[in-house]
């Protein structure tokens with residue numbers, strides 16, 4: 001029989017998602033629902049923006065019945081050491097629950113803190129696999145203020161050692177957030193460059209998840225809608241920044257994370273890691289710059305999945321798709337070449353060497369060093 005056409009997969013996504021304008025106002029009731037007897041909240045926020053925008057004080061007011069410790073020392077690209085420092089503070093106050101309100105760095109750090117607070121060992125030891133995560137962490141609620149990292153619904157934290165040029169993934173099914181509160185109002189003060197960069201991260205992830213050999217019908221359905229949504233709204237969210245387009249990108253980002261929890265980002269992120277570590281390229285820009293190149297390689301291997309993809313993008317074929325992606329990126333102020341990111345051809349060997357090759361393996365076509373080098377050379 002046609003076994004090869006019958007998918008075989010497991011789907012599990014345990015995070016409760018509350019979406020809507022003003023939904024952050026439900027934070028207190030969400031906390032109470034998860035820890036009815038809890039009294040101590042470890043609240044992780046970005047360094048300035050929530051305070052500056054007057055958002056933090058109403059949150060603290062609404063949590064007045066709790067003892068809230070605000071942790072706001074989160075730098076972009078959190079390091080394992082930063083996680084250890086925050087975990088020590090979280091433990092010292094004997095927190096009952098961890099809440100993160102912020103961008104990807106804030107949520108990734110807080111998510112790591114929530115699980116490491118109930119484990120013995122350093123973040124680095126867990127991230128390097130020397131010690132395994134064996135139990136669920138403190139309850140964790142995440143509310144994103146950007147639409148692109150998707151960390152509010154994913155089971156991992158990206159950790160970085162910018163000095164040693166190393167990138168770690170700490171993750172596993174025990175790390176899914178309990179609740180994601182996605183309030184588009186929180187995305188309204190993103191500057192346009194941040195809307196573009198974070199949106200490009202989730203947009204790219206949806207393509208990677210869709211062409212992946214680990215994709216399956218549920219992730220495909222989600223990813224097609226994510227791609228449809230970003231194709232229609234990323235530019236508008238970046239340039240106009242109105243509530244409707246920001247909300248559309250927020251939904252798309254959350255759906256992208258749910259999809260890629262099962263079918264993870266791969267090749268673009270594999271090259272994007274070293275672009276960030278070695279050339280300081282912002283994450284969404286770093287993964288987006290190779291999207292068209294990898295799409296051209298992957299497309300022939302997923303022919304049966306191309307008609308719905310082109311339909312979602314409103315294009316006829318691969319050429320139309322790459323032209324549209326390039327146009328959207330340029331209008332959003334994103335670079336579409338490695339030259340534009342400050343690289344020259346003498347950097348190619350380093351970029352190929354530092355690519356996270358274990359992630360390239362999820363492409364539906366095999367790609368070795370030579371093929372990747374050729375593809376990257378076309379991006380100058």
Ligand SMILES: [Fe+2]
Nearest residue numbers: 201205283287
């Ligand atoms: Fe990403």
